[in-house]
Amino acid sequence: MNKKQFLNTYKKISSLNQERTENTQNRALYRSEHDERLIKDFHYAKFQKNLHNAQQSKALKELLEKDNWNEEDTEKLLSSLR
Numbered sequence: 001m002n003k004k005q006f007l008n009t010y011k012k013i014s015s016l017n018q019e020r021t022e023n024t025q026n027r028a029l030y031r032s033e034h035d036e037r038l039i040k041d042f043h044y045a046k047f048q049k050n051l052h053n054a055q056q057s058k059a060l061k062e063l064l065e066k067d068n069w070n071e072e073d074t075e076k077l078l079s080s081l082r
Contacts, residue, residue, distance in 0.1 A: 054081070 030036035054060055059080045063073055 030039065057080050059076055063069070063077055063080075066073065
């Protein structure tokens with residue numbers, strides 16, 4: 001393989017890499033604006049539910065007021081967050 005062929009091969013590989021990056025950058029994350037809105041609303045509702053459950057949880061409040069935690073307290077915390 002001579003020098004010219006070698007350089008042309010590098011140019012082709014470089015152009016292929018640029019095409020791949022352009023294709024991945026232009027691809028939309030959501031199929032439509034409606035899908036995007038639905039997914040964001042769903043995640044926001046899940047967040048609000050989890051926040052409400054955490055704020056209303058008596059077990060979590062008791063754990064937060066406790067100074068020294070042991071292994072059982074850690075298990076209670078994990079189970080209350082599920």
